[in-house]
Amino acid sequence: MKTLKEQFDILSDGAVDLLPQEDFIRKLERSIATGTPLRAKLGLDPSRPDIHIGHAVVLNKLRQFQDLGHTVVLIIGDFTAMIGDPTGKSKTRPALTLDETRENGKTYVEQAAKILDMSRTEVVYNSQWLDSMSFREVITLSAKYTVAQLLERDDFTKRYRSGEPISVHEFLYPLSQAYDSVAVRSDVELGGTDQKFNLLVGREIMKAYGQEPQCILTMPILEGTDGVEKMSKSLDNYIALTDSAKDMFGKTMSIPDSLIARYYRYACFAGGEDVARMESELAAGTLHPRTAKVQVSGSLVDRYHGEGAGKEALDEFERVFVKKDIPDVIEETVLDGTSLDIVTILTTTSMAQSKSEARRLIQQGGVSIDGTKITDPAALIDLQAPVILRVGKLRFLRISGR
Amino acid sequence: MKTLKEQFDILSDGAVDLLPQEDFIRKLERSIATGTPLRAKLGLDPSRPDIHIGHAVVLNKLRQFQDLGHTVVLIIGDFTAMIGDPTGKSKTRPALTLDETRENGKTYVEQAAKILDMSRTEVVYNSQWLDSMSFREVITLSAKYTVAQLLERDDFTKRYRSGEPISVHEFLYPLSQAYDSVAVRSDVELGGTDQKFNLLVGREIMKAYGQEPQCILTMPILEGTDGVEKMSKSLDNYIALTDSAKDMFGKTMSIPDSLIARYYRYACFAGGEDVARMESELAAGTLHPRTAKVQVSGSLVDRYHGEGAGKEALDEFERVFVKKDIPDVIEETVLDGTSLDIVTILTTTSMAQSKSEARRLIQQGGVSIDGTKITDPAALIDLQAPVILRVGKLRFLRISGR
Structure with missing residues (x-):
C-alpha cells in the first residue's frame, strides 16, 4: 500500500482545491491505519448522459482514488431530473421519467467504466432517499443553511443583483445535493471548480447532521476544442468519450496551440513532469506544436480506443489531410x-x-x-x-x- | 339577505386593506347570485393559544362575515408548531407535541367561540395536508415564488440588510401558509396589517395552482393598554378574552385617553358613526375622557361577560377606586x-x-x-x-x- 505522502501527492496532483487539507490528510491517515477505504463522491446529472473528456478530468481523479484502494460513490441525481424545471421556464430541463433516468444512468455508467474501476464503484440514485423525504424533513434540512449563505453563490449573487428571478426551489437543490453527502457518508466530494460552492455546502450540512464533514476536491474545467469556452455539448466544442478514433484524433488536432499542454495534462492525464517538459520544449521551440498535438491526440485515442489506435488514427488523418496537400486553414x-x-x-x-x-x-x-x-x-x-x-x-x- | 352594497359596506368597514377590491365585489356578487357562502380564512398559531382583544379585532370581522351567511375557516397551524424552531436558536418556539397542538387548538376555539358563530365555522389543522407533502411537492410549491419576492417582506429585508441570518426554512413557512389557502380554497384571508405580505403570497400561490386567488382583508393592530406597543401577552399590556369582568374593566380604564375611540371601535366594535360622535365630543370637550372610558370599559365587559356585567364591574371599580378618594396617579x-x-x-x-x-x-x-x-x-x-x-x-x- 502506498504511504500517506505518496497517496497525498497523487491525489492532490492537478487539483485546484483540496479543502481542508489537514482534514484530508487525517482521513487518509486513518484510512491507511484502519484499512478502511475513503468514500469519494461524485454527483451526476442524468439529464445529460453523454460524457466528454471535460467530465473525464474528474473521473480520472476518481480512478486515482480507486487505484489507491478507495471507493467511488457515483450519485445519479435522478430526483431533481425527474422534477425537471417546475417553473416551466427552462426548455432545457424537461422532466425525465423514471425509465429515462435509469436508461441515462446506465449510459453514463457504461461510459464512466472506460475510466473507472467498476469493482470499486458504488452507483446509487438519490431519489432513493430524497423521494421519501417529508416536508418536515425538508424544513429540518433547510433550517441548517441561510439565505445569505446561498446568495453568496456566484450565479445567485449575479442574478439577485441584476433582478433576474431566483425561484425558491433553486435554493433547495444545493441543499439536497448536500444531503446526498449525508446519505452516502461521503469522505470527499469531487467536482469541477464551478462546483466548489455546492461541495462546501455539503460539508456544512454533514456537520449539521452530526457527521464528520467531507473534504472537497475540485479539478479544473477543461476548455473546449475552440480554446475559449468550457467544453460542452451545446457549444459543439466537445470530444465525447464515445467519439470514433478518427473524430477524437481530428478534434484534438484542431485545438489551439495554447491548449496543447493543458489537454496533455487533463485529457491524457500525463504526469506533471512530462507536461512540464512538453511545455518547456514548446516554449523553447524545440518541439513543434503540430508534433506535440499529434502526440496528445494519439495518446488520447490510445486511452479510449486501446493501445495502437492512436497510430492508426494518425495514419488516416495524414492520408486525408496531410498527404493530399490540404492547406492549414480551410474555410x-x-x-x-x-x-x-x-x-x-x-x-x-x-x-x-x-x-x-x-x-x-x-x-x-x-x-x-x-x-x-x-x-x-x-x-x-x-x-x-x-x-x-x-x-x-x-x-x-x-x-x-x- | 343583505344586498351587495350592504355586505360590502359592513365587511370593508374598519379594514385597512381589502385587496383587490373589484375581485372582492365580484366574489360577493357571485355568492349572492348562487347562494354560495364565501370561505373566509384565518390562520392561527397554536403555540400561543391565549386570545386577547387584539386578536379579537380580526375575529369580530369574521363574525360579520358569518352574520352575512358566509363560512369561516380557522386553520390551526399545527404543522409548523410541531416542528418548532429547527435551528434551536429561538427559545420561544419549542416544538409542540400532537397532543399539545390539539389541546391548544381546542383552547383557542373555545375562546374564539365567544365571538364566532361556531355553526358557521370550520376548524382544520394544516398538518392534515402539509405533513403528507413530499419533497417533490415542496419543490413544486417553492418554484412558484422567488427569493427576491420573499426578501421584500419587511422583516426579511431588515434582517438580510443587517446581516442577521435568515434560515432557508423560514422561506418555506410563508409558502406553506399560502398553500393552506389552496388546501381550503379560500375566498378571502384575514389578518392583522402585519400579515399583509403573507396573505398576498397566498394569493399568488393560489393562482399558480390554477385556483381563483383569494382576496385579502387586513385589520389594524390594536395597541396594548400602555398605548404604545402592539398588544401582546409578553409585554403584559393585554386584555385577555378570559379576563375577569373586574380585570377587563380595570385594564380598560387604564388606557391613555388617546386610545379611547380606537378601543371603542376595534375592541367594542362600535359602529363608525358612534365612534365618530365620541371622537368629536371628546375633541370638543363635551365628553369627559373618564366618562368615555367608563362607557368603553362597560361595553367591553358586557360583550364578553354578558349584558349588565359592565355595570357591575363599574360599581365595583367605583367602590374601590373612586369612592375611596384614590388619586388619579398611583406609583x-x-x-x-x-x-x-x-x-x-x-x-x-x-x-x-x-x-x-x-x-x-x-x-x-x-x-x-x-x-x-x-x-x-x-x-x-x-x-x-x-x-x-x-x-x-x-x-x-x-x-x-x-
Missing part, C-alpha cells in the same frame, strides 16, 4: 441538414454555379469528400461530423450540417 | 412572587420601615388592599393581578407580582 460553412446530396452541397456552397456544373465536376472526377473521390452525382453525404470537400486541386471547404 | 411597583404576605409587602415596598411597624399599622386598621381592610398580619395577598395597597389616608401603591 468552414454550416449547411441545413445532416445528410445532403453532393450536387446540393456543391451549389449551396457556390463551389459550383449550377446543378449542371456540379454534375460535370463530379463526372470529371474533380470532387472529393474527406479524400474519397465522389463519382455518383446522387451520392448522399453524411454531415453529422464535419467533412472536407475538395473541388479540383485547390478549392477546399470544411462543411458540417445541422 | 407602581413590581415584586418578586405572585403571592406574598402583607408584612413582607409593606416592608419590601418601604411603606413600613420594619416588620413591627408593619404589624402595628395592620393592627391599627390602616392597611387595605383594593379597598378591603387587612386585619390579619399573616394574610397572603394574591399578586397575579395588580392590586392597590393603601396605607393610612394618603399613601397608595399599585403592586403586581412576577
